[in-house]
Amino acid sequence: MPCINLGSDLKMALDPVMWAIYELHFEPDPWQADVLRSQSPRILLNCSRQSGKSTITSILALHTAIFSPGSLVLLLSPTLRQSGELFRNVLRFYSQIDSPVPSEVESVLKLELSNGSRIISLPGKEQNVRGYAGVSLLIVDEAARVPDDLYYSIRPMLAVSHGRLVALSTPWGKRGWWYQSWTSEDPWERYEISASMCPRISKQFLQEEHRALGEWWYTQEYECKFMETEDQLFSSDLIDKMLDPDVSPLFEELEVNSDEGQKVTDLLDEDIRTLEV
Template sequence: MSEIASLVLSELGRALNSSLIFELNGIVADDWQREALESICSPLSQDKWQLWNLGRRCGKSTTAAAAAVTLASRNPGSLVVFVGPSERISKENIRRCLSLIDGAGYAGEILKRTMLEIEFRSKARILALPGKADTIRGLGDGIIALISDETAYTDEVVFPAVLPYLATNDQAAFVCLSTPRGMNNFFAREWHEGSRWKRFKIPSSSCPRISAAYLEEMKEKLGPLYAQEFENSFLDEDSELFTRDMIFRAVDPELQAICL
């Protein structure tokens, strides 16, 4: 087979198989990972806004990196933006992207790589920003995906700064991934009340790479926090006088409002 024909088949495979980046890295994707990637990366998908409520070590950050690399490699001149609660997490997201790129044999497509940015020869870019509202304004042109890592831990002032990025592209993806952290944050409110989202809820017990023995040990060590870290539970803040469950149980939907 000629080199040109091989390249054409490679590009065709990349376009048709959104999980190809995993396969080229020798990673066996879970069902939810394949479904999420297909929904994000397919041009015809109507499920590009996604909330990933995942237990610890279920592969959410790796899947986000796979989505970023796939989208950037398919769309010349485009921009994929990561936001997170800290510069350390931002750097980790770029590191994961570079690891997938190198593992898939795409290194020759990279023009520039830094700790917070990857630029393809096609002029597509992956940019990772720490969650500081005063330093992340001013982007917008060419953005095809906004990925919020550890959304429940990201300062809420970030979202009014970054959501306008998506204003002129109805087909742009918006992915928020996190382990829960109480009820008083953007991730929790959107999970319980937000519209438009495709939701994925994956407890750690569903991950084939995590042993039942390990989870039992964590349950013993973490106590009530185990439900938050490994079972996707939105625990009430310790400072709340009334928990969410107490409020819901106190409401009788059959009672009529009293008008004075």
């Protein structure tokens, strides 16, 4: 039977940073402490490789499960192996707690506590993740690699429960929901932590990585900047300008019915043939 100390339990419930330090013997970096203490329902962690984003969200998952009885925490990644990695962090921290809320089920995919809370590691397949309701916290790791259709199919799980969503990744080209969310006007709480801000990553290591990876990868993996997608024919800036409402469309005066539409297509085809010659 775990020993209950109401005063200290309340403090730990209200301050996850104090809980991480005293209970898990984990000293968060300043930005990690901010993430733990944040009340925001929507958080994006655009953080360098190895900066500690998976670690801090696994602590957040555990804190939620322990101090919000009956909560459902889902961990999602592009593959089950990656969700499993995050989940192993959760189990590692859980095993460090002196008198934890006891577990009822502890498997490689799921931790169920006697207070009714569950933490579940999900595979990255749309058909397998539907069906969960009342989600308190949804953590999406390696978010840039989570396909749009999967992301859009999981969001409704938060609707009724007003659950929180925390997505973490490095950039991976200017594409997909991760890039759109980062650059949108939507009220996400955003964290950008480059490798140079992480006390555990040396300058020397970064120089070596820069040489090994080249500009495109290095800038995204360690500097958190979104680069043009490698196979992109036109730059994103150029495409944005094409969509600029202040620029009149080429065929504004033309009322296109199907005959005229065909004529335009024929003319364009002719132009292309001329160019090919």
